[in-house]
Structures are given as C-alpha cells and as structure tokens.
Amino acid sequence: MRNLAAGNWKMNGVSTDLAQLRALVEAHPAPNCDILLCPPATLIARMADLAAGSALMLGGQDCHKDETGAHTGDISAQMLKDAGASHVIVGHSERRADHGESDAIVLAKAQAALSAGLVAIVCVGETEAQRDAGRTLDVIGAQLAGSLPAQLDCAPSDLVIAYEPVWAIGTGRTPTIDEVGAVHAFMRAKLLDRFGEPAQEMRLLYGGSVKPSNAAEIFAAPEVNGALVGGASLKADDFGPIVAALGRA
Ligand code: PEP
Secondary structure (H helix, E strand, O other): OOOEEEEEOOOOOOHHHHHHHHHHHHHOOOOOOEEEEEOOHHHHHHHHHHHOOOOEEEEEOOOEOOOOOOOOOOOEHHHHHHHOOOEEEEOOHHHHHHOOOOHHHHHHHHHHHHHOOOEEEEEEOOOHHHHHOOOHHHHHHHHHHHHOOOOOOOOHHHEEEEEOOHHHOOOOOOOOHHHHHHHHHHHHHHHHHHHOHHHHHOOEEEEOOOOHHHHHHHHOOOOOOEEEEOHHHOOHHHHHHHHHHHHHO
C-alpha cells in the first residue's frame, strides 16, 4: 500500500498561495507516495486546474450529509467532487469542537462522501484530559465504532482513518513513537474485527505537529501509512520534505 501525504490548509489560502501548489508539483513530479491537498473550498477548482496532469489530488475539509438543500453556507460531497476533489476530511477535531459534530454526524458525512464517490478521511483523536485519564484507547475505540459505516461497502482504500491526538494539533507536541504505534495497532485490530481482512488495506494516517524534522521518525512507527498535516502543509518548502520522507518510509 502506498503512503498518503495529506495536507489540510484549514481556513488558510487565497489566490496568491497557489504558488505553493505549483512549487510542490514541480518539486515532486513523480512522488513515491500519494499527495493530497485539502485547501479551502474556494481554491479547489483552481487548484484542480493547476494540478491537472500531475500526481497531486485535491480534497475538501468537510462536507454536509445531504446532497442538496436549505443549508446556508454548507457544501455537499457532490459539490466538492464537481469542483475537482477526490477526497474529503470528515470529523476533524476542530469541526467536532467548533460545530459540535458527534460521531453520528461524522458517520453520516462519511457515508455522503462515499456515496458521492469521494475517499472519506475520518478523523479520530483523544483530548489531553482523556489521555491523562488513561482513556486514549477507549476514546479512539468509541469514535471508530460510532463514526464508521457498519459494513465496508466500498473499496478499503476509499476509507482512510486519521489518528490526530487533539493535544498534538498545532502545538508542536507529539506522542512518542511507541504511543503512535500502539494506537495505530489498536485501530488496525478494531478495523479487522469490524471489516475483516480487507481492513488490512485501509490507510491509517497520523496527524498532529508533523514537520520535516520529525516526519521520518513518526513514519517509522508500525501501521502508519501516511500523515495528515496542518501547518506544515501550507508551504511547499515544509510539505515537500514530508512528502519525500513518506516516499521513503
Ligand atoms: C490537523 O489539523 O489536521 C493537523 C494535524 O494540524 P498540525 O499539523 O498543524 O498539527
């Protein structure tokens, strides 16, 4: 299975930042891993034009559970696909916290993404308080149980899980390699229990303060098949070395 380097630009990026995408594509014309950028929805179509003919894929950062309707300000999975996206992140901890998204909502969004033909990247992760209370695996287990479809009615590669400890996002702090490996092994076991052998082919990403200086070490942890990168995906000079590290891992 090829590793996946996924960048999440969050609420950052205007037209002048398209230069970062050009630089990334030029630096990695034939990457040894899959590369995905999830810019704000306003940039997807323009990035898709720029990335045409390259290996770079585009994704949304969220989608509504419905195809269309009276949901002012929301965006559907179909709209993202129409704009040129192939992936969408659902259940990012910032959405769970800022918008009160429950596991049930995340599940509905993941199902909408899959129905629209998008790869769904489902995020899970414990808060610092949950970690300190020794509840990390319980929390991850419950989020997986509640946020994923009951059956794998899609290719295993269409469902990606991103383990993102909330306390590691944007803080510069990361779990130890042993901690990352333990959570990823736990997630793989849960997915195998739920979906059977095809779950071996599902990609498990780590996210939370990945940067060029720690990328190779994190990617050496067992069951890490890629990364979801926030801040360090905004500049090609930072994201490029992470892509290269995943290509070597
Ligand atoms: C994220 O928000 O998905 C993330 C991993 O952010 P950062 O890399 O900035 O910690």
